[in-house]
Amino acid sequence: MRYYRLPGRKHSSGSDSLVVVDDGDAYDLSTASDDLGSFTQLARAANACDESVDAIARNRIPDADPVELDPDDVLLPVTPDxxxxxxxxxxxxxxxxxxxxxxxxxxxxxxxxxxxxxxxxxxxxxxxxxxxxxxxxxxxxxxxxxxxxxxxxxxxxxxxxxxxxxxxxxxxxxxxxxxxxxxxxxxxxxxxxxxxxxxxxxxxxxxxxxxxxxxxxxxxxxxxxxxxxxxxxxxxxxxxxxxxxxxxxxxxxxxxxxxxxxxxxxxxxxxxxxxxxxxxxxxxxxxxxxx
Incomplete structure (x- = not known):
């Protein structure tokens, strides 16, 4: 899967969106959970469950809103320390x-x-x-x-x-x-x-x-x-x-x-x-x- 960061959408956290692209379809994981607002948060969840980031994302896609991915809108995908x-x-x-x-x-x-x-x-x-x-x-x-x-x-x-x-x-x-x-x-x-x-x-x-x-x-x-x-x-x-x-x-x-x-x-x-x-x-x- 590929993970992108987009400017904040209308979900409860009000922060930027973590968007996953799977088989050409894009989903805002942030709408499935406020705890999945960034790639680092997704990686933390995967680490806690001893799963891959893709396994966690795939499990939450059914609860996430589909979105259109515009390359001109994407932000720094992960903020490295x-x-x-x-x-x-x-x-x-x-x-x-x-x-x-x-x-x-x-x-x-x-x-x-x-x-x-x-x-x-x-x-x-x-x-x-x-x-x-x-x-x-x-x-x-x-x-x-x-x-x-x-x-x-x-x-x-x-x-x-x-x-x-x-x-x-x-x-x-x-x-x-x-x-x-x-x-x-x-x-x-x-x-x-x-x-x-x-x-x-x-x-x-x-x-x-x-x-x-x-x-x-x-x-x-x-x-x-x-x-x-x-x-x-x-x-x-x-x-x-x-x-x-x-x-x-x-x-x-x-x-x-x-x-x-x-x-x-x-x-x-x-x-x-x-x-x-x-x-x-x-x-x-x-x-x-x-x-």
């Missing part, structure tokens, strides 16, 4: 980091190493949802989107997948790899959406087509595709390293790296439109704004 990200998980990413850095050997070492690069990416206040604008740092001269498969964890267990945009200030990271936190963590530095797709629909996260398109003034400036089968590691390994000696909060999104890197001649500008498609999950669209 933390967003983490992995780097240099595709060969093209390793090559891009070498190109931007005066110290390329550090990226070669990570790509060939058993231990992956995992870094903190965003807090809830720095994370935007579908149709919102991601940020471009005012002190950076080279900025790019990084489309990535996101793994959604609840109490350290994988409960679904989403799309993430790990926006990066490459001029800052390229100056010195130790500047990575400034290149990655800032206002509106990350987007997530459009939904959480459970393992019921994402059968193999390592065999998903992924496409990135960037438009400016109606013209496509960059478009390319890849597959998560090109990852040099696995989601399981990345999750395993994230958990190590790390007491994770209740809900976490882990971004798994990118293989789609615009050429060195390209940098984002205010007003650009970024579209990321991943098979079985959907489409994440964001604008851009200076921060």
């Amino acid at each position: 933390e967003v983490w990200a992995a780097g240099v998980t595709y060969q093209i990413s390793e090559q891009a980091r070498e190109a931007e850095s005066g110290k390329p050997e550090v990226y070669i070492d990570v790509y060939d190493s058993e231990r992956p690069e995992i870094f903190f990416k965003a807090t809830p206040s720095r994370t935007v949802g579908p149709n919102d604008a991601v940020g471009i740092r005012g002190d950076s001269t080279w900025d790019v989107p990084e489309p990535e498969l996101g793994v959604v964890l609840h109490r350290e267990e994988v409960v679904g997948y989403t799309i993430g945009n790990d926006v990066s200030s490459r001029s800052i990271e390229g100056e010195n790899p130790l500047y990575l936190p400034q290149a990655k963590v800032y206002d509106k530095c990350c987007s997530v959406g459009p939904c959480v797709a459970t393992p019921e629909v994402v059968d193999d996260p390592h065999d998903l087509g992924m496409t990135l398109a960037i438009e400016r003034d109606g013209e496509v400036l960059f478009e390319d595709s890849t597959s998560t089968s090109e990852m040099a590691t696995t989601c399981e390994k990345l999750v395993s390293y994230l958990r190590r000696h790390n007491d994770l909060p209740e809900t976490v999104v882990l971004l798994t790296g990118t293989a789609l890197v615009p050429p060195e001649s390209f940098t984002l500008a205010e007003g650009d439109r970024i579209t990321i498609d991943i098979d079985e999950i959907g489409q994440l669209v964001n604008g851009t704004v200076g921060v």
Whole structure:
């Protein structure tokens, strides 16, 4: 199943709606129970009953109101307590980091190493949802989107997948790899959406087509595709390293790296439109704004 968040409808809680799509039909689970107003609440219920989130949702669908799902209305599908990200998980990413850095050997070492690069990416206040604008740092001269498969964890267990945009200030990271936190963590530095797709629909996260398109003034400036089968590691390994000696909060999104890197001649500008498609999950669209 796929889970979306929509602006609040006319149900007793008055908050946003958790909408499930099953076999093409959409239902507002929030109308079945005020305790199912968010994906995290659904995951808590599943955990309490020792069931999957899909089993809980399927049980409540008969009591839920059917709705029309408009992609322009969807919000951040889950509010992660933390967003983490992995780097240099595709060969093209390793090559891009070498190109931007005066110290390329550090990226070669990570790509060939058993231990992956995992870094903190965003807090809830720095994370935007579908149709919102991601940020471009005012002190950076080279900025790019990084489309990535996101793994959604609840109490350290994988409960679904989403799309993430790990926006990066490459001029800052390229100056010195130790500047990575400034290149990655800032206002509106990350987007997530459009939904959480459970393992019921994402059968193999390592065999998903992924496409990135960037438009400016109606013209496509960059478009390319890849597959998560090109990852040099696995989601399981990345999750395993994230958990190590790390007491994770209740809900976490882990971004798994990118293989789609615009050429060195390209940098984002205010007003650009970024579209990321991943098979079985959907489409994440964001604008851009200076921060």
